[in-house]
Amino acid sequence: MDYQGILNVIEDKLVGEKLDGAVATYIPELAKVKPDKLGMHLTSVIGEEFHFGDSEERFSIQSISKVMSLALALLKEDDEKIWERVDVEPSGDPFNSLVQLEYEHGIPRNPLINSGALVICDILMTHLKDPQKEYLDFVRRMAGNSTINYNKKVAASEKAGGYSNRAMINLMKGYGNIQNDPEEVLNFYFDTCSLSMSCRELAQTFVVFANQGKLLKDEEQVLSEVHVKRMNAIMQTCGFYDEAGEFSFRVGLPGKSGVGGGIVAVYPNMYSVAVWSPKLNEKGNSTAGMRALELLTEITGSSIF
The missing domain is CATH 3.40.710.10 (DD-peptidase/beta-lactamase superfamily)
Structure with missing residues (x-):
């Protein structure tokens, strides 16, 4: 699948849609982040890397x-x-x-x-x-x-x-x-x-949850398959606070968000993907991040469901 082409389409759509949202202000340091930042990075279980925008810039993953x-x-x-x-x-x-x-x-x-x-x-x-x-x-x-x-x-x-x-x-x-x-x-x-990571680093970290608990670089079994199954289930049902149902409905992947504007999602046996856009919706989740991942599963026609 042409993931880079798909990510390019997502970037164009996000820029054109001009999504609403506001940067988190209750943590003063987060309020200093430029609201127009946008990056996305996808890492496949065979080590392929695809990205656009501010995917290399580190932010507070919260x-x-x-x-x-x-x-x-x-x-x-x-x-x-x-x-x-x-x-x-x-x-x-x-x-x-x-x-x-x-x-x-x-x-x-x-x-x-x-x-x-x-x-x-x-x-x-x-x-x-x-x-x-x-x-x-x-x-x-x-x-x-x-x-x-x-x-x-x-x-x-x-x-x-x-x-x-x-x-x-x-x-x-x-x-x-x-x-x-x-x-x-x-x-x-x-x-x-307060951990500071980029979309690339988050996607490369979370690929272990797509790769049955194994690291990509050496196939070391860091987590058991049972633990990965349970953690993916918890991310699916609990990863987005009181908007977890909405994320499952719109995206259909296990994932986790943070008020720094980051979202990571996992497609088991396929890839992990991270998005960063600091503007949040009223539930505390990245507006553009939610939309980007919705577009990803819509365009690819694939989710865990």
């Missing part, structure tokens, strides 16, 4: 990092112990909602909303001697790129205003679902969200 956190936790902790502390159901609520968390006695609905990711970070802190370093090493290994790093300015910006996250973690601490010091878990969580 909640996309939650997928890597969960992957690492599954390697460090027994599955049953993880799923006792965080559920696998769609939330149907905003990513930072406190209401559902209190109603369900401190058990987050899934690991891809903020409260669930905080529990996953708490699990990682229990198992890792140097969480920030070991997490970064894991992401670099998945991406095959040793230059990926945290953006300290973004992390500091989140720490300065992360009041809802502090409320969530203290609520869960009260219910006994946080084992480590809440402030230390928050610091680790904010660092993971």
Whole structure:
């Protein structure tokens, strides 16, 4: 299939449609990003690379990092112990909602909303001697790129205003679902969200979820096929907060979004694809990113359904 030709068509359509949206402002550092940035990169399971636009420029991946956190936790902790502390159901609520968390006695609905990711970070802190370093090493290994790093300015910006996250973690601490010091878990969580990556790097990282848990460069089995199946299922049902159903309806691929404007999606046994456009819709998902991936599955006539 002529993926480069298809991506070129998508780029032309996105430029012509002039989609609405606004850059996230509740994290001051994200508000500084130029709203007209647009990039897309597709990596196939046989190592082909296709791209357009600002696909090489790094941006704050934000909640996309939650997928890597969960992957690492599954390697460090027994599955049953993880799923006792965080559920696998769609939330149907905003990513930072406190209401559902209190109603369900401190058990987050899934690991891809903020409260669930905080529990996953708490699990990682229990198992890792140097969480920030070991997490970064894991992401670099998945991406095959040793230059990926945290953006300290973004992390500091989140720490300065992360009041809802502090409320969530203290609520869960009260219910006994946080084992480590809440402030230390928050610091680790904010660092993971601040990861700076490009569309190319994200697509190359997430191809492991399209390649049955194996890295492309050497076919190393990083994740088991069972874990990949479960993680793809969670991305499909929970990867877009309270817009997961809409993404499944329009795109039909497992994926994850972040308020930095990035979206990554996976077509098992075929490819992974990342899009970046900082202007978000009211649900916190990239407007152009959603449209780009909808066009991709429409033009190719393929999805997991």
